[in-house]
Amino acid sequence: MLAYRRLSSFHLSLFAAALLGLSGFQPSLARAGCPGEDGGSSLVTEIRGGDTLVLEDGRAVRPSSILLPRRGTEGGMERQMREQAERALADLVQGQVVYLHLDAGMRDRYGRLLAQIFVISAGERVWVQEQLLTAGYVRAISSRENRDCIAELLAAERKARESKTGNWRSGFFSVKPAHSEELLAGLSQSFEIVEGQVQSVAEVKGRTFLNFGANWRRDFTIIIPADVTKQFPPDTLPLARLKGRSMQVRGWIESFNGPSISITHPEQIELLSSDTASSP
Numbered sequence: 001m002l003a004y005r006r007l008s009s010f011h012l013s014l015f016a017a018a019l020l021g022l023s024g025f026q027p028s029l030a031r032a033g034c035p036g037e038d039g040g041s042s043l044v045t046e047i048r049g050g051d052t053l054v055l056e057d058g059r060a061v062r063p064s065s066i067l068l069p070r071r072g073t074e075g076g077m078e079r080q081m082r083e084q085a086e087r088a089l090a091d092l093v094q095g096q097v098v099y100l101h102l103d104a105g106m107r108d109r110y111g112r113l114l115a116q117i118f119v120i121s122a123g124e125r126v127w128v129q130e131q132l133l134t135a136g137y138v139r140a141i142s143s144r145e146n147r148d149c150i151a152e153l154l155a156a157e158r159k160a161r162e163s164k165t166g167n168w169r170s171g172f173f174s175v176k177p178a179h180s181e182e183l184l185a186g187l188s189q190s191f192e193i194v195e196g197q198v199q200s201v202a203e204v205k206g207r208t209f210l211n212f213g214a215n216w217r218r219d220f221t222i223i224i225p226a227d228v229t230k231q232f233p234p235d236t237l238p239l240a241r242l243k244g245r246s247m248q249v250r251g252w253i254e255s256f257n258g259p260s261i262s263i264t265h266p267e268q269i270e271l272l273s274s275d276t277a278s279s280p
Contacts, residue, residue: 036101036148039115044093050086052112053093063089064103064114064146065153066129066138067191069172081167085137092128093119105145116149133157136166139173141191141250144264154270175248178212178220184259194220194261195248195272201240208239218258222249222269225262232266246272 042055051068053061068085072078101116108114117128129149132138133156140157142150160168167173176184178196196212199219203209206226213219229239236242248270251261263269 036103036116037106039100039102039113041097041099043097044095047086047090047094050082051089053098053117055098060112061098061100061115061117062108062112063117063129063132065116065140065142065149066132067141068138069167070190077170078172081137081170081172084167085132088132088135088137089128092126092131093117096120098128099125103146104148105143114146129153130156134159134165136160136164136168136173139191139193139250142265142267147265147267150267181213181218181220181258184220184253185255187253188255188259190253191251192253192261193248193250194253195246196220197246198242198244201243203239210239210242213258216257220258221256221260223256223260223262225264228263228265236271248272 039061042057042059044053045056046054048054048060051062053063055061068089069078069081071082096119099118099120100113101118103114103116106113118125119128120126129138130153133140133153140150140153142153160166161173161175175193175195176187178184178194184192184194198210199213200211200216201208202211202216208224208226208229209216210222210224211219212221224239229237232239249261249263249268250270251263251268254260254262256262261268
């Protein structure tokens with residue numbers, strides 16, 4: 001279902017240790033709403049490419065549901081952000097026994113297992129993805145196959161965003177306004193979070209278009225295929241009811257009659273209440 005933001009604001013404290021070791025973390029547990037097939041456990045012997053865990057039993061595992069910054073150019077800010085995220089992940093798992101909850105789409109195109117990853121610290125189970133999100137080093141991402149845990153991971157990301165923790169202090173991780181069409185057009189092929197108010201809703205050949213401006217040929221648009229529309233909760237159907245609603249959407253920016261994001265599952269959209277929507 002759609003993710004609805006809580007009405008009350010979060011009162012947060014910053015990470016004192018900034019992921020310099022597990023001692024600075026608060027333990028977190030896998031919730032009942034975040035299932036996954038038991039993938040067993042094994043020792044992490046190597047980390048390749050910054051985000052691929054090589055286990056003692058020979059398996060290669062990639063943490064699912066999080067997106068590290070791009071590597072960027074040498075010496076650039078984005079490269080530094082990527083390196084920070086890689087170090088944070090390594091601080092959590094290098095030389096540790098990890099416990100895996102395998103996602104429904106178990107492997108990526110490179111054959112790596114996709115999993116929610118846990119380690120044990122002070123006798124408690126610590127969720128790696130949640131810790132990286134709360135520290136502000138990565139962003140949450142979901143797919144049609146792997147979205148069971150997204151509500152909890154979005155909450156962790158929101159904590160970092162609202163307290164401007166980690167990479168949320170920079171413009172790279174900022175939520176982009178839907179009305180900034182030229183800015184969004186320049187971000188084609190990048191993963192972004194876009195926020196705005198739906199100005200109109202149109203259905204064309206089974207696809208629904210949520211338009212965020214007066215000119216659908218150049219404004220920012222969310223494109224929703226017919227099969228995805230069927231997955232929306234009843235209280236949002238028909239999708240024409242979303243006209244006038246403020247929302248955030250996350251995904252890869254494309255160019256189709258202006259900048260757009262084509263969604264593959266409803267969890268990419270987060271409806272905002274009027275008191276939590278950002279000002280333009």
